[in-house]
Amino acid sequence: xxxxxxxxxxxxxxxxxxxxxxxxxxxxxxxxxxxxxxxxxxxxxxxxxxxxxxxxxxxxxxxxxxxxxxxxxxxxxxxxxxxxxxxxxxxxxxxxxxxxxxxxxxxxxxxxxxxxxxxxxxxxxxxxxxxxxxxxxxxxxxxxxxxxxxxxxxxxxxxxxxxxxxxxxxxxxxxxxxxxxxxxxxxxxxxxxxxxxxxxxxxxxxxxxxxxxxxxxxxxxxxxxxxxxxxxxxxxxxxxxxxxxxxxxxxxxxxxxxxxxxxxxxxxxxxxxxxxxxxxxxxxxxxxxxxxxxxxxxxxxxxxxxxxxxxxxxxxxxxxxxxxxxxxxxxxxxxxxxxxxxxxxxxxxxxxxxxxxxxxxxxxxxxxxxxxxxxxxxxxxxxxxxxxxxxxxxxxxxxxxxxxxxxxxxxxxxxxxxxxxxxxxxxxxxxxxxxxxxxxxxxxxxxxxxxxxxxxxxxxxxxxxxxxxxxxxxxxxxxxxxxxxxxxxxxxxxxxxxxxxxxxxxxxxxxxxxxxxxxxxxxxxxxxxxxxxxxxxxxxxxxxxxxxxxxxxxxxxxxxxxxxxxxxxxxxxxxxxxxxxxxxxxxxxxxxxxxxxxxxxxxxxxxxxxxxxxxxxxxxxxxxxxxxxxxxxxxxxxxxxxxxxxxxxxxxxxxxxxxxxxxxxxxxxxxxxxxxxxxxxxxxxxxxxxxxxxxxxxxxxxxxxxxxxxxxxxxxxxxxxxxxxxxxxxxxxxxxxxxxxxxxxxxxxxxxxxxxxxxxxxxxxxxxxxxxxxxxxxxxxxxxxxxxxxxxxxxxxxxxx
Numbered sequence: 001x002x003x004x005x006x007x008x009x010x011x012x013x014x015x016x017x018x019x020x021x022x023x024x025x026x027x028x029x030x031x032x033x034x035x036x037x038x039x040x041x042x043x044x045x046x047x048x049x050x051x052x053x054x055x056x057x058x059x060x061x062x063x064x065x066x067x068x069x070x071x072x073x074x075x076x077x078x079x080x081x082x083x084x085x086x087x088x089x090x091x092x093x094x095x096x097x098x099x100x101x102x103x104x105x106x107x108x109x110x111x112x113x114x115x116x117x118x119x120x121x122x123x124x125x126x127x128x129x130x131x132x133x134x135x136x137x138x139x140x141x142x143x144x145x146x147x148x149x150x151x152x153x154x155x156x157x158x159x160x161x162x163x164x165x166x167x168x169x170x171x172x173x174x175x176x177x178x179x180x181x182x183x184x185x186x187x188x189x190x191x192x193x194x195x196x197x198x199x200x201x202x203x204x205x206x207x208x209x210x211x212x213x214x215x216x217x218x219x220x221x222x223x224x225x226x227x228x229x230x231x232x233x234x235x236x237x238x239x240x241x242x243x244x245x246x247x248x249x250x251x252x253x254x255x256x257x258x259x260x261x262x263x264x265x266x267x268x269x270x271x272x273x274x275x276x277x278x279x280x281x282x283x284x285x286x287x288x289x290x291x292x293x294x295x296x297x298x299x300x301x302x303x304x305x306x307x308x309x310x311x312x313x314x315x316x317x318x319x320x321x322x323x324x325x326x327x328x329x330x331x332x333x334x335x336x337x338x339x340x341x342x343x344x345x346x347x348x349x350x351x352x353x354x355x356x357x358x359x360x361x362x363x364x365x366x367x368x369x370x371x372x373x374x375x376x377x378x379x380x381x382x383x384x385x386x387x388x389x390x391x392x393x394x395x396x397x398x399x400x401x402x403x404x405x406x407x408x409x410x411x412x413x414x415x416x417x418x419x420x421x422x423x424x425x426x427x428x429x430x431x432x433x434x435x436x437x438x439x440x441x442x443x444x445x446x447x448x449x450x451x452x453x454x455x456x457x458x459x460x461x462x463x464x465x466x467x468x469x470x471x472x473x474x475x476x477x478x479x480x481x482x483x484x485x486x487x488x489x490x491x492x493x494x495x496x497x498x499x500x501x502x503x504x505x506x507x508x509x510x511x512x513x514x515x516x517x518x519x520x521x522x523x524x525x526x527x528x529x530x531x532x533x534x535x536x537x538x539x540x541x542x543x544x545x546x547x548x549x550x551x552x553x554x555x556x557x558x559x560x561x562x563x564x565x566x567x568x569x570x571x572x573x574x575x576x577x578x579x580x581x582x583x584x585x586x587x588x589x590x591x592x593x594x595x596x597x598x599x600x601x602x603x604x605x606x607x608x609x610x611x612x613x614x615x616x617x618x619x620x621x622x623x624x625x626x627x628x629x630x631x632x633x634x635x636x637x638x639x640x641x642x643x644x645x646x647x648x649x650x651x652x653x654x655x656x657x658x659x660x661x662x663x664x665x666x667x668x669x670x671x672x673x674x675x676x677x678x679x680x681x682x683x684x685x686x687x688x689x690x691x692x693x694x695x696x697x698x699x700x701x702x703x704x705x706x707x708x709x710x711x712x713x714x715x716x717x718x719x720x721x722x723x724x725x726x727x728x729x730x731x732x733x734x735x736x737x738x739x740x741x742x743x744x745x746x747x748x749x750x751x752x753x754x755x756x757x758x759x760x761x762x763x764x765x766x767x768x769x770x771x772x773x774x775x776x777x778x779x780x781x782x783x784x785x786x787x788x789x790x791x792x793x794x795x796x797x798x799x800x801x
Contacts, residue, residue: 008193008340011201014069016041021348024052025062025074027356028088032073040073042200043092045139047108047131048101048122048364049357050076052350054406055368057102057156063347064193065200070094076354077123077130080138083145092150094203096143097196098184099156100135102364104594106170109133112592113629114170121367124353124360133170136162140182151209153199154178155188160390161595163189163219163329164306164320165289167299167604169593174293177320177327179219185209187219190390191376193344194333216312217333222326225283225319232316235287237301237614279316283328284309288321297615300607307598307609310392313443335377335394342402345373351413369414371423371485372406374398374469378427379434379459380489381449382517383528383598383610384563384591387427393450394442397433400469404476411478419479424469425486430493433465448598448610451491452528461492463499470502482506487513487558490538491530497541504545508553514538515558518566519577526565526602526620528610562590562623562632564602568654571635573781575667576659584639590629644668656781665779 019036026032027050032040042065046058054060062072073092078085101108101122108131109117116128123130132138136158143152162178179187186209188195195217202212213220225231284305286292292299302320309315310332318329336344351369353362378385379393403424411417426432436442436450438458450459473482484507493500503512516535518524524531539555546553559574560566578585593600601609602620611617623632631650634643647668651659659667 004194004334008064008197008336009067009343011068011197014041014201014204016071017069019071021063021066024350024354025050025059025066025072026089027074027076027354029090032089035071037071039071039091039093040089041070041093041204042095042097043073043075043089044097044099045078045086045143046074046076046099046101047105047135047139048076049124049362050074050354051362051365052352052354053365053369054345054347054349055371055373056365058099059349060344060347061097061099061155061192061196063349064344065196067347068197068200070200070204078139078142080132080135080142083142086139086142086146091147094200095151095153095185096140096147098136098139098143098152098154098159098182100131100139100158101156104158104161105131105133105135107592107594110170112590113626121363124357124362126361126363134158136178137182140184144183151186151203152182152184153186153188153196154182154184155192155196157386157390159187160189161386161597163187163596164286164302164318164327165292165299165322166595167593167600168595169600169603174289174299176289176322177219179221179327180322180325185220186212188217189219189329190217190332190392191336192217193336193340213328214330216330219327219329221322222328224326226317226328229281229283229317231319232282232284234284234301234305235291237297277314279314283317283319286318286320289323290321296605297607297613297617300601300605300609300617301613303596303598303601303605304609304613306596307388307448308446310388311443311445312392312394314446332392335392335396338397338399341376341396341398345398345402345406351409352415368422370410370417370421371425372403372410372421373426374403374424375426375432378431379450380428381447381452381528383526383602384560384594386594386597388448389596391427395431395433395435397465400465400472403469404472407473407476407479411476420481420483421473421479422483423485424473424482425484427486429484429486429488430463430466430499431489432469434460434462434492436460449528451489452530455491455495461495463493463496467499467502470507474506481509483509485513487515490514491534494534494537494541500538500541501545504542504551504553505549508551510552511554511556512542513556513558517558517560518563518570519574520566520570523560523563523566523570526599526608526610527560527563559585559636560591561588561636562629564591564599564606564620564622566623566632567621568623568628568631568635568650569781571632572651572654572656572659572667575635575638576780578636579638579664579667585636588633588636590623590633638667645671659779 022031022035024031025044026035026037026040032038044058044062048056048058050056050058052059052063058074058076062074065072073089075086075089078088103122108120108122109128111117118128119126120128120130136154136156140152140154143150159178159182162175164177165174166177167173168175175181177187178184186199188199195215198215199212199218209220212218213222214226286302286305287295287298292302306318309318312332312334315331317331318327320327320329353365375398376396377391377394378387379395381388381393407421410421411419436445436456436458437460441458447456450456455461470482473479484503488503493503514535515529516532517527517529519532521531535557542553542555561571591599591603593603598609601607603622603624606620606622607613607617608620623629631646634640634646635650637643638647648660648671651657651667659665660670662669
């Protein structure tokens with residue numbers, strides 16, 4: 001992998017380093033006065049409450065910039081109704097840094113059915129409504145109103161996922177890059193340490209935004225391409241323009257052939273310059289904002305190109321026209337080294353909320369205050385997940401020593417610590433130190449996933465470093481238990497059963513999260529998820545090692561409803577599988593189209609961007625419309641009487657009336673006298689600014705939803721990844737000797753998801769196991785069940801090839 005020109009902590013420190021670190025980054029002038037500051041160099045605006053903890057992105061960025069010698073202040077969750085709250089710390093000397101927070105503000109505020117949420121796990125008292133919709137836009141514009149001449153740098157997950165023209169689920173339209181609408185000066189995407197440190201030091205030495213156009217991991221607005229960069233025209237479907245050959249300047253004027261000589265003469269050795277790589281100083285011209293807004297197929301093509309240009313080792317810059325100007329997106333930033341990761345997590349965090357909040361509880365903090373982030377990134381490539389678009393596919397791991405030191409800090413600093421570490425994880429529990437074994441392949445690969453359709457033969461699946469870390473963490477003085485709450489990638493785990501044994505024996509607190517997402521091949525292919533073969537193998541090992549350890553332990557698998565590529569028959573087959581295995585889901589939410597995710601492209605365009613995009617591409621079935629999305633949700637909750645009328649009607653329309661009855665082979669019972677009709681209930685649809693005006697003006701009775709009962713609540717655990725999917729989980733039956741399956745009666749899951757490590761969101765909820773099944777199992781409809789896959793050499797090149 002390409003190395004940076006200078007490491008994060010090698011920059012000359014700014015003059016204010018002599019002032020030392022602040023107890024907390026100041027949120028008021030009074031705090032600045034106590035520190036002896038007359039002004040701030042950088043002011044961070046955040047949509048989250050300020051928690052000085054390395055799981056909160058703004059704390060990481062603030063402490064990191066402080067370590068560079070800058071005076072950093074934070075304005076957390078300001079009142080956006082006027083500019084005055086953005087002026088409480090005065091005018092920053094260098095720039096404003098703006099972020100919506102750990103979550104996208106729209107996903108934070110609305111359910112997948114566009115209903116208003118009334119809670120916010122990142123706010124004191126779990127109070128909703130403390131940040132505006134599209135917070136990056138609003139905050140940036142207020143900063144410009146406050147101090148017009150001060151540069152505004154936007155970042156965080158909301159800006160990352162909106163860096164180019166994108167589909168917006170809430171307004172159901174294509175929106176411009178957020179950089180245009182926010183009227184900001186620079187956009188930082190991905191984990192921001194590397195680009196931000198360069199931006200800060202260049203501002204400090206007097207550079208202007210016009211002189212900072214080529215920083216990796218940033219996007220800017222330009223009138224033309226950067227000088228001396230060569231363009232590749234990709235404004236038409238999957239046809240890349242030819243790159244002009246790069247001439248050798250040393251060969252100019254050289255003769256075509258040597259002159260004959262009677263005697264041999266000494267010949268000069270011509271030193272050829274290194275041949276430039278085809279992606280160096282090269283940009284891809286994408287279809288314009290106006291074209292992708294008018295043409296869904298071109299939008300899918302643009303999404304495909306974007307996702308192929310995410311490898312920092314070989315990514316080209318992207319250029320997209322918006323009106324008479326161009327958006328210029330530089331290649332992604334170089335991932336952090338282990339030493340740099342250690343440095344970031346060794347900063348002087350207090351690991352508690354700012355004292356200004358008093359005794360108010362911040363739910364997100366309460367869930368992660370004893371957890372440790374051991375790595376960043378994910379190479380799974382799930383199409384509904386936005387981790388790749390934000391953190392990238394390269395795994396960035398901390399050293400054992402750094403992680404163990406943080407555990408000791410938690411033991412010594414966190415009030416009320418009980419000796420239990422709630423998680424050692426990240427986006428995925430078991431990708432710690434897993435990387436491509438071939439440096440050349442790692443730096444040039446454009447595959448969307450390292451594990452789909454099969455695990456690449458270059459991928460290291462040795463879990464020995466993770467096992468070693470777990471063992472050393474358990475042996476620390478004062479540590480009673482190390483739990484693993486991050487989701488386990490079971491297709492990787494089965495490659496190294498030693499890991500499963502270690503996990504099951506020592507680190508499962510009764511429940512373990514895994515994510516099959518579906519049972520049918522069609523939806524799984526669109527998700528880029530493995531088939532059920534890996535799941536069954538993992539389940540067997542989980543049960544075996546649980547029995548050997550003498551423990552009753554539960555699997556909590558998750559499933560997604562209404563994902564692109566999921567037909568009604570697929571949902572019925574999933575429900576039949578659930579009933580055959582005695583599963584009853586508790587809370588269910590549908591697929592949530594988050595900006596820039598590949599599955600969101602499928603949802604909007606109904607085209608598969610995993611393969612070559614043409615106007616003749618096979619259409620992807622998408623469950624759209626309130627009724628069908630509610631139907632898919634109801635089928636997952638086949639046991640809930642509120643959804644039975646809708647399910648019965650759908651089964652009759654599908655010619656599956658045989659699944660209606662009272663026997664174990666039936667999915668739902670026949671209609672009864674006392675049963676409520678579909679759509680009955682006392683709840684009213686929450687009207688928002690996204691509701692069309694005709695519906696807003698309807699009488700109450702006409703604005704009621706049709707179909708099953710809404711499941712619009714959000715768990716407080718929002719944040720471990722910005723998946724773009726809201727899913728359901730259930731507790732399985734304890735793995736005991738003689739059990740015929742992994743499900744039976746037991747306690748409902750209480751294992752919540754966890755808030756995001758810097759830069760990521762969306763959670764899953766646990767469910768209730770059903771009673772033990774007796775008698776015949778429900779039949780399965782025709783179609784393709786999920787395959788049982790084994791490891792083999794994965795094809796090279798593009799995903800889905």
